Amino acid sequence: DTGVSQDPRHKITKRGQNVTFRCDPISEHNRLYWYRQTLGQGPEFLTYFQNEAQLEKSRLLSDRFSAERPKGSFSTLEIQRTEQGDSAMYLCASSFLLAGAAGELFFGEGSRLTVL
């Protein structure tokens, strides 16, 4: 078990470009989350999946953001037409959901985005 892995770890892009991040969760986990974290702040919820179904997307999230989990395994987060305000650490977490049990989130090390 290699844990949650994210790729790339660092991405520098110019404003207006599209970027895509990938997350590979722990293999048996059925829940997958995306969060965004800026310096000195807590993780901000973006979206989450149960298997391949996207359960919720944050209302604060621009339409430029889209996420998929096509086969219920890995997930991608795409940001179109990036803006400087998108600069942040993008965190992926996975968990195994059991009825009536609060599953622990296992986090990846994050993908840091810098928009110039």
Added chain:
Amino acid sequence: AQSVTQLGSHVSVSEGALVLLRCNYSSSVPPYLFWYVQYPNQGLQLLLKYTSAATLVKGINGFEAEFKKSETSFHLTKPSAHMSDAAEYFCAVSGTSYDKVIFGPGTSLSVIP
């Protein structure tokens, strides 16, 4: 909807002193509550979680937290701080086991030798 507030964005304690990090939550249903820690240049990891089995929850590294429904609080404590406890601490809440997990803004703990 669930939400979390953490009083004190920065807390400093002397080595060996009591650590107290505050967390208050808002939830329309009985919550699941968590404390996560983020050490410098590392990912978040779970310290402890409350799932209604017991109000006093013990976690890793000597930390514990007490769920107080009347105060809507879930404060994190450790009797004696160690230098290695210096990190960011995040309180989080989930309304049900099926709900998303919402994090608070975090508290940065510094331990003074």
